[in-house]
Amino acid sequence: MDEAKLHQFVGQVLGDLGGAFSVPMVRIGDRLGLYKALNGAGPLTVAQLAAKAGIAERYAREWLSHQAASGYLAYDPAAGTFELPEEQAMVLAEPDSPVYLQGAFDLATVMMENQALVEPAFRTGKGVGWGDQSQCLFCTTGRFFRPGYENNLVQSWLPALDGVAAKLERGADVADVGCGHGFSTIIMARQFPKSRFVGYDFHPASVEQAQRHAEQHGVTANCRFEVALAGDYPGHDLDLVTFFDCLHDMGDPAGAARHVRKTLKPDGTWMVVEPAAADRLEDNLNPVSRLYYAASTMVCVPTSLDQAVGAALGAQAGMGKLSEAIRSGGFASVRKATETPFNFIIEARP
Template sequence: MVDETRLNEFVGKVLSDLGGAFSLPLVRIGERLGIYRILHEKGAMTSGELADAASIAERYAREWLSNQAASGYLDYEASTGKFALPPEQAMVLAVPDSPVYLQGAFEIAQVMLENQTKVEPAFRTGQGVSWGDQSQCLFCAVGRFFRPAYHNMLTQSWLPALDGVVEKLEKGARVADVGCGHGFSTIIMAKAFPNSMFVGYDFHPASVEQARVHAEQDGVAANTSFEVALSKEFPGNDLDLVTFFDCLHDMGDPLGAAQHVRQSLKPDGTWMIVEPMAGDRLEDNLNPVGRLSYAASTMICVPTSLAQPGGAALGAQAGFHRLSSTIKAAGFGQVRKATETPFNMILEAR
């Protein structure tokens, strides 16, 4: 028998979800046309004022503003007809260096929708969709999504949570950043530790190219280099630190990668593994962060891993127990959670 109250609650919840889904292209337009930035920089404005400032048509500006006000993303003052981006909303939508900047996540959502045509057939065949075959610039979106956390936390709290690593980096260490994508993590570390040498490795040639461009732009070309390599094949056997940022679970053979990391490190070297925050059991992950992670995992991470030899498909919610079992199976004696955020756990393996 249908419970009316529960039915109404659920319809309300789904309406709210649909509001987010319908508004996705509007958020993307707001970012791409610089509308959020203008509202942040210039303060409250009418649709006409916004249209002038952003060089867009007033009729579109008015409809967009109305949706954003109904979404709770903008404040609307009826007496003046002005719309304002409150400072808290600006941190999420308009300030790229803010720790809670989420425009990259909206961009990932758009790519996931386009990826449906590739992933849906894979549900029947069980095959993968390789990283390089994903729609549009998934690589740009993923890089932009993770960068704010690295910018605000990597050198401030994550590396200091590792045993003795900062001291080595200050003196001069050899570091491999594996699965580096567009290289933001590599570049942030290279800027903070100019005495150390950082090599970013990734198996996706276009990402490696882009990482080189970013390193030039950020002035760290002298102590960085970027090379195409599989996580099981990157060179070296005397590294002080190997880092894996949000990529171990994407790999087809995470155990093989872990074994390779072990032989690439000096005996006192450290492996830092950053993975999405997750509990060990499904029931621990039935929350907003788990919801996002399982969606991205279904559309991106699992297909990426299944497309590689091994096809382990750990998934983006593998959890500490599963990850540490894989790491220990590769011969690491100690694995611990060094620190965590609502989105990430930072593991140290020695």
């Protein structure tokens, strides 16, 4: 036994546990508006934050102390004040920032709640239906992915696809499949008013929510939502079909690929956004893949296993397996058009 290695590993696990213990703390800070109250306010005492956020002072003191010990707030012992640094604010307090991660803390809660459903499935090998999982999974997923879509979709992902942005400007027909709460669909509909967008998802409650979002964002003139499976959504002669972070969740990705091919025009494009991953596990031993493998075990694999075929590609499938599924639908050209540290943006053409 190497004592130095033991100390190092205990240190690592303590750090991990610090993150795990912080999940309810960060979510309370988010839900009660504590980060919002701190954001841009400069240094605040316990009493000042408590008054500003309308919370009890004793809880405020304990919460602020934890946040200072976490490095989330700067503490000035001489003045007895706490301040949210600008960089921390981007991650914790600014929903439109490209590195806003509050949704990931919500997702951590979902995964803990899902344990009761997924643990028995480890023995049976069966799946757990998307609609049966933790009730905040649906809003959480949307919240987790939205900042990435807001900051990348129109700015860099669509322009990376051959000729697609120009078609959308002129007026194109688009299906956004597995659209969940519809953030991706609405962002595109807002940007391209001459194009027509239909979001499809097999989860009725998500489709209802997406329709409400469309109304709130005033895009109902060129955007609507319907309940449908990826393998048989209506539509034909489409210019663009998009799948955002959902192909690997589907039971039959190859079947979905075949259906996409049927609904596209001969010169149409299928855009598949998937979690970034290398093909081999040994190349995925990093912090981002660590998060994805956990989410994959607790959400994505059970979702796929619950459906017909149950291919269970997992959230770290990599380009090799993804390309295979996409090509099997009759797509001759498959390429990675662009990527971020979290996502691959794949362009497939017949």
